[in-house]
């Protein structure tokens with residue numbers, strides 16, 4: 561029996577934690593049943609009774625939300641139990657950066673209170689795969705899956721503008737138009753991040769999109785193609801988010817001279 565007004569427990573990941581007052585936390589959550597919500601966890605920083613596992617990032621929690629007051633956007637977080645712990649990823653700065661990048665993308669791109677269980681599954685799939693070691697291929701696979709899940713699938717098999725399957729001479733990759741753009745349509749691709757379409761990059765991204773995420777690091781790829789794929793997908797993500805991502809700066813700093821690792 562749940563207390564009056566409480567909802568059934570649902571799996572969730574924490575997207576952001578913001579301390580409030582002396583003992584409360586406001587958490588941005590992505591939940592399986594309700595999508596992205598903000599909730600206040602009263603006393604979370606003082607007592608561990610209701611939140612024995614703590615309200616940590618990089619873990620799947622089973623959370624119990626209380627109903628909101630009328631007119632408020634803030635839910636109450638009444639309880640949380642640890643379901644699936646990925647906090648070990650934080651031991652490696654690159655793993656932490658990649659795992660946090662996924663959370664930032666969900667925070668920025670998931671519409672509020674729109675249930676999308678597939679999105680939660682993609683995050684957990686990425687975290688599981690990262691346990692075997694960070695790899696840029698995992699980020700590319702996650703980005704492609706996320707875009708598709710959000711209805712903005714990156715177009716790689718045809719022209720994103722006219723649908724032609726023959727891309728022809730002068731084809732470009734245009735993040736704002738959704739992916740590959742054929743030579744005939746390319747004249748109108750003048751926005752940020754437009755680059756000549758590299759056939760090897762296109763083939764690589766298609767290969768990554770076609771396999772289960774955990775298999776993506778096994779796809780053979782030359783360093784310049786890997787970097788081209790990274791730049792193309794970062795163009796897409798930056799276009800969708802509309803501003804630079806903080807975890808990306810962190811990852812870049814950690815990588816230092818190992819750009820694209």
Ligand SMILES: [Zn+2]
Pocket residue numbers: 719720721722723724741742743744745
């Ligand atoms: Zn076209």
